[in-house]
Amino acid sequence: MFRTGYDRQIMSRQDTGTRRxxxxxxxxxxxxxxxTASVVFSGKTPVSDATRRRVLDAAAAxxxxxxxxxxxxxxxxxxxxxxxxxxxxxxxAFLDPVKTLMMDGLADAVTPLGxxxxxxxxxEPTGSGPSLMTAPLDAAVLIGCSGLLRESLEMVRARGIPxxxxxxxxxxxxxxxxxxxxxxxxxxxxxxxxLGHREVAVVTLPARVDGARGWLHNDTxxxxxxxxxxxxxxxxxxxxAPAFAAAGSFIDEGxxxxxxxxxxxxxxxxxxxxxxxxxxxxxxxxxxxxxxxxPDDVSVTGFDGIVVDGLAPYELTTLVQPATxxxxxxxxxxxxxxxxxxxxxxxxxxxxxxxxxxxxxPAAA
Amino acid sequence: MFRTGYDRQIMSRQDTGTRRxxxxxxxxxxxxxxxTASVVFSGKTPVSDATRRRVLDAAAAxxxxxxxxxxxxxxxxxxxxxxxxxxxxxxxAFLDPVKTLMMDGLADAVTPLGxxxxxxxxxEPTGSGPSLMTAPLDAAVLIGCSGLLRESLEMVRARGIPxxxxxxxxxxxxxxxxxxxxxxxxxxxxxxxxLGHREVAVVTLPARVDGARGWLHNDTxxxxxxxxxxxxxxxxxxxxAPAFAAAGSFIDEGxxxxxxxxxxxxxxxxxxxxxxxxxxxxxxxxxxxxxxxxPDDVSVTGFDGIVVDGLAPYELTTLVQPATxxxxxxxxxxxxxxxxxxxxxxxxxxxxxxxxxxxxxPAAA
DNA sequence: ACATGCTACCGAATCGATTCGGTGCGAGCC
DNA sequence: GGCTCGCACCGAATCGATTCGGTAGCATGT
Numbered sequence: 076m077f078r079t080g081y082d083r084q085i086m087s088r089q090d091t092g093t094r095r096x097x098x099x100x101x102x103x104x105x106x107x108x109x110x111t112a113s114v115v116f117s118g119k120t121p122v123s124d125a126t127r128r129r130v131l132d133a134a135a136a137x138x139x140x141x142x143x144x145x146x147x148x149x150x151x152x153x154x155x156x157x158x159x160x161x162x163x164x165x166x167x168a169f170l171d172p173v174k175t176l177m178m179d180g181l182a183d184a185v186t187p188l189g190x191x192x193x194x195x196x197x198x199e200p201t202g203s204g205p206s207l208m209t210a211p212l213d214a215a216v217l218i219g220c221s222g223l224l225r226e227s228l229e230m231v232r233a234r235g236i237p238x239x240x241x242x243x244x245x246x247x248x249x250x251x252x253x254x255x256x257x258x259x260x261x262x263x264x265x266x267x268x269x270l271g272h273r274e275v276a277v278v279t280l281p282a283r284v285d286g287a288r289g290w291l292h293n294d295t296x297x298x299x300x301x302x303x304x305x306x307x308x309x310x311x312x313x314x315x316a317p318a319f320a321a322a323g324s325f326i327d328e329g330x331x332x333x334x335x336x337x338x339x340x341x342x343x344x345x346x347x348x349x350x351x352x353x354x355x356x357x358x359x360x361x362x363x364x365x366x367x368x369x370p371d372d373v374s375v376t377g378f379d380g381i382v383v384d385g386l387a388p389y390e391l392t393t394l395v396q397p398a399t400x401x402x403x404x405x406x407x408x409x410x411x412x413x414x415x416x417x418x419x420x421x422x423x424x425x426x427x428x429x430x431x432x433x434x435x436x437p438a439a440a
Numbered sequence: 441m442f443r444t445g446y447d448r449q450i451m452s453r454q455d456t457g458t459r460r461x462x463x464x465x466x467x468x469x470x471x472x473x474x475x476t477a478s479v480v481f482s483g484k485t486p487v488s489d490a491t492r493r494r495v496l497d498a499a500a501a502x503x504x505x506x507x508x509x510x511x512x513x514x515x516x517x518x519x520x521x522x523x524x525x526x527x528x529x530x531x532x533a534f535l536d537p538v539k540t541l542m543m544d545g546l547a548d549a550v551t552p553l554g555x556x557x558x559x560x561x562x563x564e565p566t567g568s569g570p571s572l573m574t575a576p577l578d579a580a581v582l583i584g585c586s587g588l589l590r591e592s593l594e595m596v597r598a599r600g601i602p603x604x605x606x607x608x609x610x611x612x613x614x615x616x617x618x619x620x621x622x623x624x625x626x627x628x629x630x631x632x633x634x635l636g637h638r639e640v641a642v643v644t645l646p647a648r649v650d651g652a653r654g655w656l657h658n659d660t661x662x663x664x665x666x667x668x669x670x671x672x673x674x675x676x677x678x679x680x681a682p683a684f685a686a687a688g689s690f691i692d693e694g695x696x697x698x699x700x701x702x703x704x705x706x707x708x709x710x711x712x713x714x715x716x717x718x719x720x721x722x723x724x725x726x727x728x729x730x731x732x733x734x735p736d737d738v739s740v741t742g743f744d745g746i747v748v749d750g751l752a753p754y755e756l757t758t759l760v761q762p763a764t765x766x767x768x769x770x771x772x773x774x775x776x777x778x779x780x781x782x783x784x785x786x787x788x789x790x791x792x793x794x795x796x797x798x799x800x801x802p803a804a805a
Numbered sequence: 806a807c808a809t810g811c812t813a814c815c816g817a818a819t820c821g822a823t824t825c826g827g828t829g830c831g832a833g834c835c
Numbered sequence: 836g837g838c839t840c841g842c843a844c845c846g847a848a849t850c851g852a853t854t855c856g857g858t859a860g861c862a863t864g865t
Contacts, residue, residue, distance in 0.1 A: 095600060097821055108845045113823060120824095123843060140599045144576035145519055146821035149510045149850050154576065156521070156558065165557075166544030166764075169534035179531030182559065191575055192530075192559045193521065194547065210556055211509035211519065211576070234505045235460065326750035356750060385691035385721060385750060399531075462851055473815045478853060485854095488813060511851035515820050 096137040105133035116142050154211040157185050157409055160195045162219045162284060171324055172353075172381040174218060177241065177402035181216060184406020188413065190214075207231045214409040219243040219300075237412030239405045242301055250408050251420040252401050256301055259394045259425035260308025263376045264348060266392070266427065268312055271436035272346040272374060277309045277318040278332040278358055280350045288331060291318040305350045305378065316344075321354055326383075329357020337365040337373075345373060345436045352377035352393055356386045359432065370434035380428060390430035397423050461502040470498035481507055519576040522550050522774055525560045527584045527649060536689055537718075537746040539583060542606065542767035546581060549771020553778065555579075572596045579774040584608045584665075602777030604770045607666055615777070616785040617770050621666060624759045624790035625673025628741045629713060631757070631792065633677050636801035637711040637739060642674045642683040643697040643723055645715045653696060656683040670715045670743065681709075686719055691748075694722020702730040702738075710738060710801045717742035717758055721751045724797065735799035745793060755795035762788050 102112035107126060114120040115130040122130075133139075148154040159181065161168040168174050182192055193210060207215060207227045215231060217224060220243030228245055232238055238245065241252045267275060282297045297303040306318060319335055321328035329349060336358070337343055347362075349355035355377030359369050367373045369389065377383075380395025401423055408418035467477035472491060479485040480495040487495075498504075513519040524546065526533040533539050547557055558575060572580060572592045580596060582589060585608030593610055597603055603610065606617045632640060645667045647660060662668040671683060684700055686693035694714060701723070702708055712727075714720035720742030724734050732738045734754065742748075745760025766788055773783035 098823095099821080109822080110824075110846075111844055114844090117823075121843075126843075138598060140595050141573060142823090143514075143821055144574055145510070145514045145517075146850090147823075148576060149508075149514045149821080149852090150823045152510075152850075154510055155574070156576075164544065165547045166540050169540045169543070170537070172535070175531050175534045178534070178559075179529070182530050182561075189574075194543075194557045194559065196547075208506060209509055209520070209554070211513060211521075230505050233503060327752060330750070330752065353749070360750060384718070385695070385725065387692060387695065463853095464851080474852080475816075475854075476814055479814090482853075486813075491813080507853090508851055511820090512853075513820095514822090514851080515853045517820075 096134075096139040098139070098142060101130060101134045101137055101139045104137055105129045113142070148211065153213050153413075155188075155190045156193050156210070156212055157181075157188075157190045157406075158193045158195045158207065158210055158212040158215040160207065160215060160217045160224065162224070163196070165194055165196055168218070173351075173379050173396070173398045176381070176398035177218070177405075180399035180402025180404075181406050182402075183399075184403040185409065188406075188410050190409075212236055214238070214413060216241065216405050216409065217243060217245060220245045237409055237418075239408045239412075239418065241401055241405050244300060250412075250418040252405050252408065253420070253422045254301075254396055254401070255422060255424045256304035257308040257311070259396075259427070260305040260348070260350075260378065261311045262308075262425075262427050263378070263392070263394055264309050264312035266429070267346045267348070267374060267376065267433065270346075270374065270433060272344075273436070274342075274344040275309075275313045275316045275346045275348060276336050276344040277306060277313075277316050278329060278336070278347060278349040278354050279306055279318050279320045280324055280354070281322055282320045286320055286322060288322040288328065289320060290335075291320050295320075302350065309348050316348070324351040324353050326353050326357040326360070329354035329359075330361050331357070333358035333361025334364070337361055337367065343367075343373070346433070347373065347375050349375060350378050352379045352381050352383050352391055355391055355393065355432070356383045356389075359386070359389060370432050372437055374433040374436075376433060378425075380425070389432055391428075392430040392433040393428055394425035395428050396425045461499075461504040463504070463507060466495060466499045466502055466504045469502055470494045478507070513576065518578050518778075520553075520555045521558050521575070521577055522546075522553075522555045522771075523558045523560045523572065523575055523577040523580040525572065525580060525582045525589065527589070528561070530559055530561055533583070538689075538716075538744050538761070538763045541746070541763035542583070542770075545764035545767025545769075546771050547767075548764075549768045550774065553771075553775050555774075577601055579603070579778060581606065581770050581774065582608060582610060585610045602774060602783075604773045604777075604783065606766055606770050609665060615773050615783040617766050617773065618785065618787045619666075619761055619766070620787060620789045621669035622673040622676070624761075624792070625670040625713070625715075625743065626676045627673075627790075627792050628743070628757070628759055629674045629677035631794070632711045632713070632739060632741065632798065635711075635739065635798060637709075638678075638801070639707075639709040640674075640678045640681045640711045640713060641701050641709040642671060642678075642681050643694060643701070643712060643714040643719050644671055644683050644685045645689055645719070646687055647685045651685055651687060653687040653693070654685060655700075656685050660685075667715065674713050681713070689716040689718050691718050691722040691725070694719035694724075695726045696722070698723035698726025699729070702726055702732065708732075708738070711798070712738065712740050714740060715743050717744045717746050717748050717756055720756055720758065720797070721748045721754075724751070724754060735797050737802055739798040739801075741798060743790075745790070754797055756793075757795040757798040758793055759790035760793050761790045 098112050099109045102109040112130050115122055115127050214237040217240045220240050239250050280302045319332045321332050347358050349358050355375050358375050362369050362373050377391040377393035380393050404421050411418040463477050464474045467474040477495050480487055480492050579602040582605045585605050604615050647662045647667055684697045686697050712723050714723050720740050723740050727734050727738050742756040742758035745758050769786050776783040
């Protein structure tokens with residue numbers, strides 16, 4: 076049976092049977108005007124102590140717990156909600172420590188705005204779910220930006236909602252939070268080259284959003300920005316390095332890739348450039364399985380600079396990316412745009428960190 | 441300088457300088473009443489095709505992108521937002537694969553409601569941030585329930601907002617989604633006992649929310665429900681088993697605990713009951729480091745039944761908990777309460793899964 | 806031809822709070 | 836004493852959409 080919202084309100088107040096008190100009720104009870112009662116709660120205007128007390132008491136007497144956020148948000152034109160849009164299924168997004176850190180920074184940055192984070196995924200099958208279109212958003216942050224998202228994006232921007240993109244391209248006038256992926260990866264590659272390595276293999280992140288595992292050939296299109304940029308950085312130094320794409324950023328994927336790479340004992344590389352720390356951890360494990368010592372027989376570099384749970388005593392040679400700062404910057408950009416100031420794109424730089432997983436190339440056999 | 445919301449709207453429409461079109465504008469343009477225009481978008485009432493087209497065309501002409509969610513939510517009394525409250529810092533919450541899975545199930549379950557998930561943490565330092573009190577929530581789901589939360593909780597319930605708790609106790613009339621922690625853990629312990637193990641150690645989850653690492657003594661208060669229940673299950677079978685509390689559910693924590701447990705070669709247990717799979721993975725690694733083979737020299741059981749990235753080729757003997765289902769059930773409970781039906785508490789059961797990390801107790805030395 | 810039923814649409818009240826231009830009043834100043 | 840100033844508070848418009856009772860118009864049945 077269908078129930079109106081009004082009915083439900085009555086039902087849910089079991090004690091009195093009356094509907095919930097509004098700020099007008101409180102005002103009446105306190106003998107002041109609704110506007111005065113309002114400012115007592117919002118604090119936007121000074122109120123005498125005596126009046127404040129009367130209002131607060133009245134509120135307590137009526138069981139009024141504060142202004143209804145819905146009504147407030149309508150009037151103020153702000154909902155205090157920032158949408159975070161993921162390309163992938165929400166559960167899998169948080170498997171990535173980098174995204175987790177970003178969320179952390181983002182949460183930090185929007186909290187002072189009085190805003191919260193609403194989780195959204197781009198593909199809405201039923202059409203009934205919440206989406207960029209139907210959610211009461213003040214702003215949106217996109218993590219990556221697949222093609223499917225582009226169209227919704229246009230509508231959101233038409234609605235006048237500020238949008239920021241992290242690690243992705245959403246068009247020229249959308250502020251972007253990025254990384255110097257190519258330069259950073261080149262740095263790691265140079266490090267290996269300086270150590271004497273000449274035979275190097277690359278383990279990449281997925282080449283396409285739903286990418287399968289496998290060797291990348293020259294004709295394979297790499298659709299994911301991050302993957303392409305980091306790969307380019309590696310190829311800048313080792314133009315002929317073979318590249319094996321993982322199906323995701325997981326230790327197990329790195330392990331599988333490593334097995335493949337170390338399979339042929341005759342053509343083993345002396346170093347592996349992995350595009351993420353998790354992949355690197357898997358590669359190291361594969362190396363151990365193949366009887367290779369790290370870094371004596373084979374060097375491995377990662378990317379991200381996260382703490383890989385369970386990798387001790389290894390400390391990855393890796394590129395530390397300021398993941399939390401990226402999230403924080405996105406939050407700051409959102410804040411700026413909410414103020415009316417147009418936000419600029421930002422490009423963060425990674426810092427190279429040498430661990431104990433890289434060493435001089437072994438003497439040629 | 442301070443800007444009103446109205447000003448901002450004007451500013452952000454650079455093209456016309458006029459404020460955004462409302463549904464009344466669209467109705468006027470289309471020559472119909474606002475109510476008719478409204479139903480064209482909501483679909484709540486049948487509309488003739490001709491009218492629909494006129495309204496849609498008018499909307500397109502005016503650049504109207506659909507009803508303002510804020511206004512809609514005020515009128516309907518629903519915002520389409522379900523708050524998810526974590527005890528811990530949001531970034532760390534997602535490090536736990538179980539929570540991640542739960543979020544997945546929860547997202548699944550609330551999507552058909554047309555609702556989204558708003559991330560909240562309980563402790564609001566500034567007081568300015570969004571909170572249970574100020575966010576436009578239709579319902580709230582608490583993950584765990586520390587004491588600090590209890591007071592906010594009362595206010596939320598006073599506001600008539602449905603609340604569900606996962607793995608925690610929030611009072612008798614708050615529906616609870618739980619697990620048969622004690623019985624399940626007892627099952628694992630019995631399994632070990634049947635295999636002949638007599639010297640068994642337990643590695644527990646944190647004993648308190650901010651718990652430190654260390655041996656649990658009889659006088660140590662265990663405040664975390666999950667930890668206490670699982671420990672009780674283990675002690676049901678091995679009353680004298682020593683217990684070492686980890687500081688979190690991580691492989692590295694399990695590793696540290698394992699080192700401690702295997703330190704004294706004379707008093708090594710033949711089996712370790714870990715309260716999570718991640719801890720178990722760490723214990724296994726510590727065992728390997730100590731030169732012990734799993735399961736020949738020492739058996740290890742986990743809890744959760746998640747995929748531990750990088751643990752291959754081991755397959756944990758563990759208790760598989762329906763994490764996704766828990767989230768889904770929470771969503772269902774929320775849905776029920778939103779309908780006005782009181783939701784019942786649910787207790788899920790774990791299923792025992794034997795892997796290759798447990799085996800017969802080694803012959804006594 | 807009249808009662809009946811149905812479709813498609815309209816009007817007006819309503820959701821609950823915020824905001825801003827005013828107003829009354831008491832204090833301070835010359 | 837008249838005048839200004841500031842404080843505390845009030846009134847009324849407003850935010851934008853939804854909803855539900857009501858009605859005009861038309862077709863159907865007998």
